Amino acid sequence: MTDTLFNGLAIGDRTITGRFTVTPALSLEFARLYDPQPMHLDDEAGRASFFGELVASGWQTMAITMRLVVEARMLAGAPLIGLALDQARFLRPVKPGDELRVETEILAMTPSRARPDRGTVQIKVVTFNQKDMPVLEQLWTMLVLAAPATAA
């Protein structure tokens, strides 16, 4: 624990999440509301598109990534408060029916001078599909407060 900086976290800490299936129904529901482009909505339009098939919205991949890290209690149960997002790369399309999982690693930590129980962390976040191929990588900067007392 000598390299623990705050909230019991340390550089190099990794989180491996569970899995989440992007069902065709969820993919359509998300696209209708947040990314209503034909390539996300309609099989035929998907086949005629750049992707050659129906694909899920990349923004849904981001949202599912968040769900998986929340469920995995990344950052030892501290609330996940995003300050910045950099170097996000959409590496491969996600297709309806794909199953996603996420791996994260803390790359850097900066304690608050005024409140040594909190600080910011930089986290590499990589989302994989069921073939273990990365579909999205990102660098998150988050504010870490102490974990709430109620978090078991």
Place this chain on the structure above:
Amino acid sequence: MTDTLFNGLAIGDRTITGRFTVTPALSLEFARLYDPQPMHLDDEAGRASFFGELVASGWQTMAITMRLVVEARMLAGAPLIGLALDQARFLRPVKPGDELRVETEILAMTPSRARPDRGTVQIKVVTFNQKDMPVLEQLWTMLVLAAPATAA
């Protein structure tokens, strides 16, 4: 039009979108599925949180930003295909009931050598609330194909 590079687009082109209200019901629905943290789900937990009130998920702000630029036919009706996202900064919380709008500007364009009708664009994307305060800024890199013939 002398500085038009592809698909009728030019550096400096701006898009101003319509508006979208993050209703409390939509905020809750998104949080339950994609960002199930107490500060997004429950008034009491919101008040006890870092934010001091119930707030919407930042990932929903991103998703709504996409919807607004799709509706506004940013990039002259070409499909919006994201390659990368950089320099995203969550500047202010978005609260249930807030009304969002987006302004975008093309900062750079790189035509494809093989296919001069297509290329990549870098776009500054800023999301504002109903008080005209920026809540999120981002830099998008998108692949631009020619607009489909069916796009009116």
